[in-house]
Amino acid sequence: QSALTQPASVSGSLGQSITISCTGSSSDVSSTDYVTWYQHHPGKAPKVLIFDVIKRPSETSHRFSSSKSGNTASLTISGLQAEDEADYYCSSYTTRRTEVFGSGTKVIVL
Amino acid sequence: EVQLLESGGGWVQPGGSLRLSCAASGFIFSDYAMNWVRQAPGKGLEWVSSVNAFSGDTYIADSVKGRFSISRDNSKNTLYLQMDSLRVEDTAVYYCAKAITATSPRPHSWGQGTLVIVSS
Numbered sequence: 001q002s003a004l005t006q007p008a009s010v011s012g013s014l015g016q017s018i019t020i021s022c023t024g025s026s027s028d029v030s031s032t033d034y035v036t037w038y039q040h041h042p043g044k045a046p047k048v049l050i051f052d053v054i055k056r057p058s059e060t061s062h063r064f065s066s067s068k069s070g071n072t073a074s075l076t077i078s079g080l081q082a083e084d085e086a087d088y089y090c091s092s093y094t095t096r097r098t099e100v101f102g103s104g105t106k107v108i109v110l
Numbered sequence: 111e112v113q114l115l116e117s118g119g120g121w122v123q124p125g126g127s128l129r130l131s132c133a134a135s136g137f138i139f140s141d142y143a144m145n146w147v148r149q150a151p152g153k154g155l156e157w158v159s160s161v162n163a164f165s166g167d168t169y170i171a172d173s174v175k176g177r178f179s180i181s182r183d184n185s186k187n188t189l190y191l192q193m194d195s196l197r198v199e200d201t202a203v204y205y206c207a208k209a210i211t212a213t214s215p216r217p218h219s220w221g222q223g224t225l226v227i228v229s230s
Binding site: 001003007034036038045046047048051059084087089091093097098099100101102103104 | 145147154155156157161169171172205207210214215216217218220221222223
C-alpha cells in the first residue's frame with residue numbers, strides 16, 4: 001500500500017490561511033468516510049485534529065477544518081499561529097481493512 | 111484519561127528479535143482495536159499492524175508481513191508486537207495507538223513511543 005500523497009511543505013504568514021492536500025485512490029480516501037488528520041510536533045505523540053473526514057475533537061481549535069472530494073482530502077488552517085508549525089499527516093482506512101498514512105507535510109509559519 | 115506506555119525498545123542486530131509491549135490505562139482496553147505505528151528517522155508515519163477488540167482479527171502491513179505479529183492480552187490491558195528477522199530499515203520509533211472503535215484501525219490516542227535501533 002503506497003503512502004497517500006501530501007505536499008512536502010506548506011508555508012504561510014501569521015494570520016493567513018493554508019490548505020494541505022492528501023491524495024489517495026479508490027482503495028482508500030475515495031471509498032471511506034474514515035479520514036483522519038494529525039498534528040505531530042517532533043518528539044511528541046501525534047495528536048488527532050480531525051477524524052471521520054470532518055469531525056473535530058473538542059480540544060481541536062475551530063481554526064482547523066477539513067473536507068473531502070473524490071480521492072483527495074484537504075485540511076485548512078485559518079488564522080495561522082506560530083504554534084501551528086509542525087508536521088501534519090493524513091491517514092485513511094482502506095478496503096483491505098488496514099490504515100495508510102500520508103507522506104506528511106511540514107507547515108512553516110513565516 | 112487514556113494512557114499508553116510503550117516498552118521493550120532498544121538496540122538489536124540485523125536478524126534479531128524484539129518484543130514491544132504497550133501498557134494501557136484510562137479506558138476499557140478490551141473494547142477497542144489497537145495499533146502499532148512507526149516512524150523511521152527523518153521519515154513519515156507508517157502504519158504497522160492492528161488487532162480488533164472482540165474477534166482478535168489482526169491486520170499487518172506488507173512491509174513487515176511474515177516477520178512481525180501483533181497480539182493483545184485483555185486480562186493485562188497490554189498490547190504486544192513481536193518483531194523477528196529485524197532489518198536495518200525497521201529502525202524507528204514505534205508508537206502504540208488506541209483506535210476510535212472496536213473493529214477498524216483508525217489510530218486516535220497515541221503513546222510517546224519506544225525507539226528500536228537495528229544495526230550491526
